[in-house]
Amino acid sequence: MKAIGFKKSLPISEADSLIELDLVQPIPTANDILVKIEAISVNPVDYKVRQNTNLLQPHDQPKILGWDAAGTVVAVGDKVDHFKLGDRVFYAGDITRQGSYAEFQLVDENLVGHLPESIPFLEAAAMPMTSLTAWEALFEKMKLDQEDTCSKSILIIGGAGGVGSVAIQLVKQMTGLHLITTASRLESKKWCKNMGADLVVDHRNLVGEMQQAGHEHVDFILNCVNTDDYWEIMSKLIRPEGHICCIAESKWALDLNMIRMKSVTLSWEYVFTKAIYITEGQSVQRNILNQLAGLMESKKIKSTLNCVYKKFCVETLKEVHRKIESGSSIGKTVIDFININSCT
Amino acid sequence: MKAIGFKKSLPISEADSLIELDLVQPIPTANDILVKIEAISVNPVDYKVRQNTNLLQPHDQPKILGWDAAGTVVAVGDKVDHFKLGDRVFYAGDITRQGSYAEFQLVDENLVGHLPESIPFLEAAAMPMTSLTAWEALFEKMKLDQEDTCSKSILIIGGAGGVGSVAIQLVKQMTGLHLITTASRLESKKWCKNMGADLVVDHRNLVGEMQQAGHEHVDFILNCVNTDDYWEIMSKLIRPEGHICCIAESKWALDLNMIRMKSVTLSWEYVFTKAIYITEGQSVQRNILNQLAGLMESKKIKSTLNCVYKKFCVETLKEVHRKIESGSSIGKTVIDFININSCT
Missing domain, CATH: 3.90.180.10 (Medium-chain alcohol dehydrogenases, catalytic domain)
Known part of the structure; x- marks a missing residue:
């Protein structure tokens, strides 16, 4: 073959x-x-x-x-x-x-x-891979459900990519959360809106654009892109007792204390964990x-x-x-x- | 006054x-x-x-x-x-x-x-402080409940301390989990047993004693002691898709990748988060x-x-x-x- x-x-x-x-x-x-x-x-x-x-x-x-x-x-x-x-x-x-x-x-x-x-x-x-990743991140790790209404919010970092595109749709179908996603190019923004995002913000001025839109904090962050570069930004944007889920391997050691005072929860989502470990x-x-x-x-x-x-x-x-x-x-x-x- | x-x-x-x-x-x-x-x-x-x-x-x-x-x-x-x-x-x-x-x-x-x-x-x-810490860690962060039976297990690192002593009792009262805790001195071991621990292991040979007792992995770890020194040990002992909760501030940046392949979730529990942030x-x-x-x-x-x-x-x-x-x-x-x- x-x-x-x-x-x-x-x-x-x-x-x-x-x-x-x-x-x-x-x-x-x-x-x-x-x-x-x-x-x-x-x-x-x-x-x-x-x-x-x-x-x-x-x-x-x-x-x-x-x-x-x-x-x-x-x-x-x-x-x-x-x-x-x-x-x-x-x-x-x-x-x-x-x-x-x-x-x-x-x-x-x-x-x-x-x-x-x-x-x-x-x-x-x-x-398959992007949907399994998004599904496990949203529903197994962050445990979102239909009782999550628009009084709560989720930020999806990297909305136009494979995982982000499915995640936007799943959040809108399965929960009532207010959904913010990052994208920078015009076509990416359009794609995210088309998938169902309530608000698209530019990742190059993420904290600023979030604040401008009245979102000092979000309840959940799904980071589909880069764990290291967004570490400090995520620690600022996550609400106290909020939940962050990351997918991309980090390149260096991270200062976990940045999210300690807020009692934040952090999950890794790796789509092959079940195949590798859990028969x-x-x-x-x-x-x-x-x-x-x-x-x-x-x-x-x-x-x-x-x-x-x-x-x-x-x-x-x-x-x-x-x-x-x-x-x-x-x-x-x-x-x-x-x-x-x-x-x- | x-x-x-x-x-x-x-x-x-x-x-x-x-x-x-x-x-x-x-x-x-x-x-x-x-x-x-x-x-x-x-x-x-x-x-x-x-x-x-x-x-x-x-x-x-x-x-x-x-x-x-x-x-x-x-x-x-x-x-x-x-x-x-x-x-x-x-x-x-x-x-x-x-x-x-x-x-x-x-x-x-x-x-x-x-x-x-x-x-x-x-x-x-x-x-108050130890109970609030243990309660929030076990039930708000790790979301333990009565459906957690003895087919699953929790390791409490530092069982004889203030938080550990309440956590042992809460786990035994409110869940069916098999409960392992660390202690080293004879009086600490006795104290942990008296609080309800199913198994007490020595923290100086934690992985070894766990394996000897047939516990390659545990589903949950509540670390009441020291985040940094136990990082590598916790990453070995936690089961894939398991949940770790830490209380003590870390002294240095940590290699989060050690728990990535297993899709592990990590929570901080800080008892003053609600008082400081969430009116x-x-x-x-x-x-x-x-x-x-x-x-x-x-x-x-x-x-x-x-x-x-x-x-x-x-x-x-x-x-x-x-x-x-x-x-x-x-x-x-x-x-x-x-x-x-x-x-x-």
Whole structure:
């Protein structure tokens, strides 16, 4: 089968930063299903793994990237309970295993959602990782619910990105919170408004614009961007006894005392925690994806798909990595597998 | 009225580290009540404030320490709704105001609990600050409840101290969690067992003893002792998606990434946050103290009082500060105001 991966951690400009591979099609066992992939999307974690993986595996085995896929079940392991051949599925998967830049992929059924016929593969492929991240951050970590009314507020830092775009929609669908988000470019602001933001503020003058809009404090902050650079700003903006949730690894040690007098709570949200550590908790991700599919089917949540490439090949993926490394992406970029065998 | 305070931040060995003062008895206004104090207890925050307060107040006004008191209401402000003359009360108060090392003290009624006749002032004075801290940490921050069964576990670091001693009892009364606590000396271990701990481990070999007892991970950690020194240990012992709550200010910046892969949540609990920041939330502390009084009256929670001094004078308070600075206190030390006017 065709796959795209790498053997050495290289800048995207290098010829071998991503390479085409011809691998043996894997066979599912136990709880694994084998998925024929129809579309994938690319996330910042993809280029971070590409940049930082020291490959010292036996036989120089390449690493296949990719943690967002939609496709069809073509084989199942002997312990699979929830899926059968022909089922349409979507999932983020497990960062410790081979990814979805491949014609076929093995994935544990507990991490996989059912995809209704009415949702196109392209729209579905944009969603799993960002939706799982946003859902876990908002509802498992910060424990938002429908009783959170507009007398309380949430600030989403990085609203136009993948996680931010889903988070805005989930907050507006599932809670009554007043929702403020950051964006700077005109098109990003428009995108955030379109996703449902009540107020969009410029991240370059965040505290100032918040104060101008009458928001000295917010009850919740979901930071989808950069933990370190926003640390001091978040410690100013969070209300006493408020809750901050961060996604991006911090580059240096942080002064936690800045949020102590306010008795603030801080959560990390890492979408692969369940896959890596909590075998019995993995199926929670299946449930989240199934609920998300329901919300998409009833048009309550729209796909954050913003750009489609129609060739699954090294050139396409290099271009997408370059774009995402620049940090200015709006919504999600999806790769359609329709031209998997005619990429030249 | 007689009070004990300081004008300069000094080591306890210095003559003027604590001094006796003769102050004008204050008059309550608005939501304040005036309390004639019958007993106080001493907390680590007392010596920390004594050591670190730079007094640059007008007229060289001395700082009165003390944030645990039990007494009787002798005057009320014109907006007081919940108390009348003669009511027995107990409270921690507000760190930004003058403290309870005094014959009389002003305190906002929203921070004060009613004290039933059946609970002696001495037993009550030991409780407010530690109970509010433990309660807010366990039930507001970590959101423990009765549905938390013994299939889950909590580690309380520093079980024999003031906060630890109440926290052990609250966890056993209000949840089904398996409760592990640290203690090292024989008498501390015995004290923790007596408060209700299921397992006591030595903090000098914490990870080792936990593993030996079959606890690779715990679901919750309440650290009543030292945030910095336990950072790495906590990051090892907390389960993925677990919750840590810390009380003690950290001395240096911390590597938050150590708990990122596990998607851990970290809360600060600072007992004065409500008094300092959240006017509308202050009355929550009155409710907590009232519930605590109910639990004490029905013998479900026992006072953590461990030692009584019967003279309210500079010598007594210097001795107690010395003892608490040593860090080896068990339970709480209370000062009975019975000999307030005959201390020589």
